[in-house]
Amino acid sequence: MPPSTGLAPPSPLPEFVYKITPDAPPAPIPEAYPLSDLDRQDGFIHLSTAWQIPITADLFFNNTPKFYILKLRLSNFDLQKVKWDEAEGTNGCPHLYGNFGGNDVVDVRVFEKSTAEQKWSEVLKEKDEAAWLV
Incomplete structure (x- = not known):
């Protein structure tokens, strides 16, 4: 069972959460997505809400010239495994204590x-990108 963080999930819950990765995702995306070293080390998958993506990107991917964002439908997950943990510059980032796969990627x-x-x-x-992050 994931540790309790004490942060309540946002209300209403976002429809989508996002995963930033510096590497192109495998095609097709497998049933169990390959974990990053950081996700494996921390024991959960680091995700962001739409409004957190620019903050996360500037904080952790500043020196990365290109990255990929996977758009995931939050309702596909057991919400008991999604914890809203404190993170720099946010009101709580979603962390998935489990994994996702191709069926979860929109x-x-x-x-x-x-x-x-x-x-x-x-x-x-930019207009197209901002509209995609909902």
């Missing part, structure tokens, strides 16, 4: 910076 998009100095929050504010 869409995948690649995002690229046009310059090394560009912030991810700028890239993600």
Whole structure:
């Protein structure tokens, strides 16, 4: 059983949560998604809500010129395994104590910076990207 964090989930719950990965996801996406070293080490999958994506990207992927975002339907998961943990600059990030697979992925998009100095929050504010993050 995942540890209790004391943070209540947001209300209403978001329809989607997102996974940022610097590597292209496998095609097709397997039933059990390959865990990152950080996810394996921490014992859960780091996810973000739509509004958290620019914060997460700027904090943890600042030096990454390109990454992929997997859009996951939150209702596909046992919500007892999704904990809302405190994280820098947020009101609580969703962490999945388990795994996801191809059936949970609604869409995948690649995002690229046009310059090394560009912030991810700028890239993600562009009209098409902002509309995709709901």
